[in-house]
């Protein structure tokens with residue numbers, strides 16, 4: 001009996017602590033109420049050197065996600081050719097490229113969804129049709145072994161071709177021609193903005209986005225470049241701190257919760 005009382009007390013204490021923590025998060029980020037929004041995490045611009053740590057975290061937290069990857073980061077043959085021709089820097093790039101392919105294989109094995117983010121992250125609507133379609137077609141060819149769904153997924157770099165789909169319908173038309181399904185986002189962490197990469201600014205944005213919307217897919221980045229809109233290491237470094245607050249207001253769902261017509265390969 002005494003053991004049961006201790007156990008019940010422990011459960012009450014821990015649930016009270018959890019509730020208090022969530023109440024504090026909700027107060028701090030001005031998110032009243034108790035409801036949790038259905039959310040799906042997505043990451044653009046990888047695979048990158050920090051992607052494995054994001055995967056470790058998602059595994060630990062049991063959160064499913066979707067990764068929209070750049071085919072250029074998985075296209076190892078040009079690096080190999082240059083490396084064999086004696087270019088030392090190309091040998092380093094080749095090794096990174098092989099690592100990125102391994103990381104993407106792991107991503108797939110761990111049950112996450114994988115889609116294309118084009119070949120090299122250009123503004124597709126600004127390109128001549130032939131070049132735009134090369135970006136799409138080449139990415140399909142390289143990422144093919146890693147795709148997780150039928151039809152395969154695509155997310156346009158900068159949302160260009162989706163935001164402006166009425167003015168530039170050719171981009172979505174070409175995606176359809178190559179059999180891709182475009183996945184946009186309902187919320188954004190704005191984690192590529194250098195000015196936001198301090199303190200809890202990004203978490204504040206994320207909490208506001210989740211609390212003020214009905215749920216959906218949220219955009220993060222796991223890329224590594226510092227000089228372009230290609231994602232930042234900041235997200236990889238801080239995501240573990242953000243998840244507990246997000247859990248108070250979000251119910252993490254797989255992509256198929258929002259896109260019920262998607263067929264997951266192998267299921």
Ligand SMILES: [Zn+2]
Pocket residue numbers: 044045117121157158229230
């Ligand atoms: Zn991007």
